[in-house]
Amino acid sequence: MSDTDIQMPEAELRENEAIHDDEDRLSRAFVQSVLDRVEEGDAAGARALVEPLHPADVADLFELSPADMRPALVQALADLVDADVFAEMNDWVREGLVDALEPHEVAEIASELDTDDAVALIEDMDEEDQRAVLHAMEPEDRAAIEEALSYEEETAGRLMQRDLVAVPEHWLVRDVIDFVRSSDDLPTDFWEIFVVDIAHKPIGTLKGSWVLRARDDEPIVEVMQREQTLIPVDMDQEEVALRFQKYALISAAVVDRSGRLVGMITVDDILHIVQEEAGEDALLLSGAGDGDINEPLSSTIKTRMWWLFINLWTAILAAGVVAIFQESIARLVTLAVLMGIVNGMGGNAATQTMAVTVRALATNQLTGSNSWRMVVREWWIASANGLGLGLLMAIGCQLIYHDFWLSVVLFLAMVINSINAGLSGVLIPLGLARLKIDPAITSTVFVTTMTDTMGFFAFLGLATLFHLS
Structure with a gap:
């Protein structure tokens, strides 16, 4: 051919x-x-x-x-x-x-x-x-x-590259240039040259542009930047990504427990981590596993079925609450029509709060120093949303059913479940994080259970209390 x-x-x-x-x-x-x-x-x-x-x-x-x-x-x-x-x-x-x-x-x-x-x-x-x-x-x-x-897995030790350029602190600039030009074992691409002491501990960094512009006879300790961000070898990759973002790093030295230089991490590796972590948290919240269309079918089915099995029990718990008030529902069918609205709005509100909280925890925006402020903030948001939407639903209920006390019950249930949803969406992820449990994995189950059971209990309990049936 x-x-x-x-x-x-x-x-x-x-x-x-x-x-x-x-x-x-x-x-x-x-x-x-x-x-x-x-x-x-x-x-x-x-x-x-x-x-x-x-x-x-x-x-x-x-x-x-x-x-x-x-x-x-x-x-x-x-x-x-x-x-x-x-x-x-x-x-x-x-x-x-x-x-x-x-x-x-x-x-x-x-x-x-x-x-x-x-x-x-x-x-x-x-x-x-x-x-x-x-x-x-x-x-x-x-x-x-x-x-x-x-x-x-998922630590700096797994993420780092061993191929780097490190030079002793007593060299001159000309020694560095000669070393870079003559050595065949150096990586093809590098952004920084690490300066190490006699114990191979990093004490500074040299950018290539600084080396090229410095005098040949100048000691590198006079040219190097002493301040640098060191990454412990056992640091979680998510925390590594946050440091790169916070300090606008291009590369960083990785050190072992004794402080010796053992590798480096570059920003191209971090871009992959940021993409993986962002998608992973969203998928974990939904229980969809890796969410990769190339994942084997059997593995995907197993992951999703296990998550749905757990949610099945939360649904049974919510149904148990409804069963307590089944006589009230039987006497006033309107309750069955409206309780789904109370429950659904609570779930949506909780999802919003939970997503914001999990993201804030993942990006270190939410820490022990401002967690209480976050709780108070979400309480105000939930209260405002509950009052606004509850009033809107109460007016609609009154126009359709012409039942003042039913409208009052609907209003109160909407407010109660909205506040419950807001507080659950922030307190549950915070509590799980304090227990060293990834809130992205387990928050959804607990938050859904809280909004379902409290939504049904608030609405049907108030209806029974007000003798609507």
């Missing part, structure tokens, strides 16, 4: 349909064109289409392809699916492809990645497969990954 024949599919595609759509995502036509060539056995044609793509786009191609087509796709594209592509790939998709590779192939890919990306590639493998991959790696690479795997 000639070069002209190989390039023809790409030319045809560019003429008829763009590679990317209006939102800069791979177009449906492009993905289908690549898959068609793979199915036809035209590996050269598929490679010709994919070769101009950025590694992130190649990773997207795999994510947009059906799961049963991915093994054939990776075989057809061969050398185009390199370490950079695996680093950009969705976790579930990458895991599926890694399972299909031989240990020495995984080891080769991992050796070309930064330590943090290599760990992400290997950490979810079975223990036996992990050992096989690590055994196939070079001793230096294997030691770095084994050390990273020894740290807890």
